[in-house]
Amino acid sequence: DADVTQTPRNRITKTGKRIMLECSQTKGHDRMYWYRQDPGLGLRLIYYSFDVKDINKGEISDGYSVSRQAQAKFSLSLESAIPNQTALYFCATSDPGLAGGETQYFGPGTRLLVL
């Protein structure tokens, strides 16, 4: 089984709808991240969480919210989706205590299309 899973893998929604993207991990890592990837823009950090009680905004948090329900679960919500939120979304985890430091392990991604 994959260590970092994301659901759904693909989603089409309409402008104004609220949607949630979910991320689960079995790696036992405390740190979790949400990124979006757009062609030509690379990976941009939306939110990150270093433990269940810690939530931090990233570079592009406007229009998004997150919830860290447990160590293993980190959800990203689009309160009112808009077309420019069409992108590939990745969840990632890391554990600074491991040798190699802040290696991030990525989920398979969620491809979101907002019409």
Added chain:
Amino acid sequence: QKEVEQNSGPLSVPEGAIASLNCTYSDRGSQSFFWYRQYSGKSPELIMSIYSNGDKEDGRFTAQLNKASQYVSLLIRDSQPSDSATYLCAVRVGQAGTALIFGKGTTLSVSS
């Protein structure tokens, strides 16, 4: 604004050649440096990490770091068509407890 810059490419090399990928970063406080490989439609996966000035080798891959010049590179020896992918440079500024900043990636194409 902390920035990580990479040439977008595509960088085209013939099979068996050395591919050289470059990355510069703006913040002198950067502590850790990573190279990720991303195949089209897939998630990024870590290839190399480097923390100290100099070279670090792992198989066909060598990462080079020069903090004075704020420059990190990845060399791929004996390039194979399977190396064709986008390579992302990532930098962590400060101690553990800060997130990574990614460059936009360089697309490498290895022709057989």
